[in-house]
Each structure stands twice: as C-alpha cells, then as structure tokens.
Amino acid sequence: MRRTAPRIALLALAAAALAAAWALFAPPQLGGSTRYVILDGTSMEPSLSAGDLAIIRTSRDVESGDVVLYEHPRLEVGVLHRIVRQSGGRFVLKGDNNDFLDDARPRDADVQGELWFAVPRLGSALTWIREPTHAALIVFVLAFVALGGVAAFSSRRRPNGSLGTAPEVAQPVLAVALGAVVAFGLLVAVSFSRAPTALTEMSEAYAHTGTFRYGATVEESDVYPDGVVDTGEPAFLQLVSTLDVGFTYRLDARDAEDVRGTAALTALLSDGTGWMRTLPVGEPVSFVGATADLTGRLDLDELVRIVEELKTLTGSGTSTFAVTVSADMDVRGRIGDERVSPGFEPKFQLTLDPVSLRPETTGGDPAQFTVRRAEALAVPQPATLALGGLRLSVADARRFALLGLVLAVVAALLAGASMRRRGEDAAPARIASRLGDRLVTLSRPPSSDDGRVTQLEDATSLVQVAEHYDRVVLHWREGEADVYEVGDGTSTFRLRVGAVGSAPRPRPVPDEDTLVLPRRAVG
DSSP states (O other), X not given: OTTHHHHHHHHHHHHHHHHHHHHHHOOGGGTOSEXXXXXXXXXXXXXXXXXXXXXXXXXXXXXXXXXEEEEOTTTOSEEEEEEEEEETTEEEEEOTTOSSXXXXXXXXXXXXXXXXXXXTTHHHHTTTOOXXXXXXXXXXXXXXXXXXXXXXXXXXXXXXXXXXXXXXXXXXXXXXXXXXXXXXXXXXXXXXXXXXXXXXXXXXXXXXXXXXXXXXXXXXXXXXXXXXEOTTSOEETTTOSEEEXXXXXXXXXXXXXXXXXXXXXXXXXXXXXXXXXXXXXXXXXXXXXXXXXXXXXXXXXXXXXXXXXHHHHHOOOXXXXXXXXXXXXXXXXXXXXXXXXXXEOOEEEEEEOSSEEEESSOSOOGGGGEEEEEEEEEEEEEOEEEEXXXXXXXXXXXXXXXXXXXXXXXXXXXXXXXXXXXXXXXXXXXXXXXXXXXXEEOSSOOOOOTTSEEEOOSHHHHHHHHHHHTOOEEEEEETTEEEEEEXXXXXXXEEEEXXXXXXXXXXXXXXXXXXXXXXXXXX
C-alpha cells in the first residue's frame, strides 16, 4: 500500500485542480458561472479596447466603480460599462471613454457578471473563440496537459519493462514552485492588507466653463463695413445704442448627475472710486443639464444717461468708467457621490468713455471672454499595487495572488511526488551498480521453497550478504516491484523494492529469521 498511496494522492490533487478549473472557468452553457466576451467599440478605453477578451464572473455584490456586463434592452446586445452610482434600486452606468451616461438603468438581477480580468487583443487573435464553450474547452485542455504532464513523466516505463527514472527537472521545478508559493503567499498577505479602494485627490475633478459674447447690428459704414459689431470690437456710442450680450455655460465632468440651476446676466457700472450701480441685462433663467445659454441686452444710451447724471449731481470730472458684465450661476448637481460647488460668477470687463464701450484689451482675442474654474474632489478610485513594471488593482492582485498560490502549491506537490517516485525508481539502478556481475536478471521468478526466507530491509544488506557468501543475486519483476534474492545453500535472503501493494510482503512466521549482519566499510 505504500506505493499506492502517493498515486491516490496524486490523482486526488489532479481531480481537485480540475474541479477548481471547472469552478473558475466553466461557462453558463456548461453549468459554470464565467462568461467570455470579445469587446467591440471604444467606450471603455483606455482600460479596455476592441478585440480584448474579457472574463466575466457572476457576482451579486457589485458597487460603484465596478465594471459589469448587462443586456441592453433596446439594443439587445451585451454592454460592459462601469457603475457610476445606484439610484432607486437601479444602476447608473457609463463607459470610461464616454461623456454621457447609459440610457439603460439595469437592476441588480439584470447584471450578468462583473469583469474579472481581460486579456488584451486575445479576442482578435483568436476570432474563432466566439462561443464560450470553445474557450472553456481550451482552458480545460491546457489544465489537463499541465496537470497530467508531470504524472505522465513520473509513471513512464522503459521499453524493457523496468522502472525508468522521473525527469531530472523535478528538483528545479520543486524549487521554483516553492519559491512561487512564498512569492504568491507574500502577495496574498500584501494585497489583503490593502483596502481595495482609496480616496484620490483630483485637482480637476470637474470644471465650470463659460464664454461671454456680445454684438449688435448697425448701419454699414467705414467703421462697421459689414454692419455688425462683433465680440472684441469697440462699440462707438454715436453708432451703437444697444448690445446683445450672451453667455454659454458648460459643466465639464465625466460623472455629472442631476445637474440643474438658475442664472442671470447683470452689469455693474463703477467709477473706480467706490461709486457703482447694478443694471439687469437679462431675465433670470432656469436650466437642467450640464449646459446653459444666457442672453440679454445692454442699453448703452442708458449707461451714458446715468454717467451724465452722476457728473451733473456730483460735479465729478471722471470720464472713464468700468462696465463689468457678470453671469451669476447657481449650479446644483453631483459628481459621483459628491455635490457640485454651486457658486460660479464669471465676469468680463468693458471700459466706457465719452466715445465708446470697448474691451479692456483689444484685438478680439476670444480667450479673454472665456472663464474656467476647476474644482478638486477626493473621489474613490480602485487602489493599485505595483509589481515591477506591472500595476494591478488591489482587487485584481488578490485574485491573481490566490490563483497563483493554488497553482504553485499544486505544482510543488506534483514535483515532490515526482521526486519521491524518482528516488524509489533509482533504487534498482543503484543496486545494479553496486553488485555488478553478481546480478543475474531472470525473466520469471525461480522455483524455490519460500518456507524459510529472510526478508532484508535495504540494498546495503543485500550487497553485504552477496559479498559475505560470495554468491550471485537473482533479480526478477513481480508486478511493479523488483525482487532480489541470494542464498547461502541453506537459507534464502530476499529484498523487495517498489510497489509493495502489488505483491504484499509476507508476514513474519515463527520459522523466519531476521538477519543482522555486522556493517563493514566497502572500499
């Protein structure tokens, strides 16, 4: 039974490894829980690209930040996008490379699985793997070859029927496997000591952006040949009585949700010494979404009238005034789980003198009319681990470490079993080397009386008996065991090497002797 136990253990390990492979990689069509998806499109770049093979595992514990697969009810195709948040029992999703949210809102039961890992370009390289069954078969064939290879080598026989030795690679394989066990064990400890997510300060998580404009239609003249006053040009008071003013607003954010607010255009007239007067330019408006467009009208004749009245009543000699146009924005919304900072009051300034209303800088540079304010947020992001030049998320590192540890342990056990078998198989070769011409190999057991047989414990005792009595040693095969026998004319001494289970060792009987020879050095 001593030779049968390792084989049973080896088969049990192979069966356990195949069962683990089945549990990890079997598709739903074969009763498993792993889906294989070939990506099409660019909505998840740069993390996922068209042609990648995505491995999807069934999971009912998904949350914001996870990439999940669901069936789009209108398009009737599988969609692999990231969860932005959960609202009313439904998931809000978006592609990493999209600037809009998915119009579908799947429930938890609609989610087919979570992204486990992806193999870049494998879908394109293996285009024939479009059926999950094919992918599963490949995995199982590779697992069978990997697990069965060592066993096949370790049980290989020589053509003449005698036991062969196991491959010499068993020892380095064992060393590598044990090193991998240590390495993956450390990775397990490190990855499980880290939180899967971390708050990351994003200096520009989102930004309020807006652009002012103004203009008027006037009579064609040498001053305005096309009859239009454009943004950036001075408005001469004798030719222009009103200016149409506008402001285009945009909230730049990838995960903006429920954005809405109110806004109004106003103008502030001031003399630079403390006096000021606020004038409405347009009616307040409400908006829904990440964009808004405000319009209003600035009455230049009214500005001139107010300035002249100020000079008459106060005797002021000021001839230059500032006109500051503001867009008072009250924006509400969320970026993921964080609220948008509501206050945004962009401005641009014009100078009013007795001749014109003009921008502070001339030349019509559009940049002077654009205002942008970036906001920082601490947002949860998947935590990562750096493994040399490879960077993995903590969640992926945990899966990778556990899978690697299991495979390394299995490889170490198989290599150890192979080395043990090699040690057993090497015994006949060592005996033949020590006995030399004294060894005679028979094709079948000799006809002898086994009534008085002394069983030897090791090859050294066999060699000592043969040398002591100057006798030849008979050798034959019984099943999977090698049997050696030497006699002194009255007694028979026997050594059995190999699979004892195939030919059980006789139990001691009263007339059986136990030989104890004095050990001597063999030169």
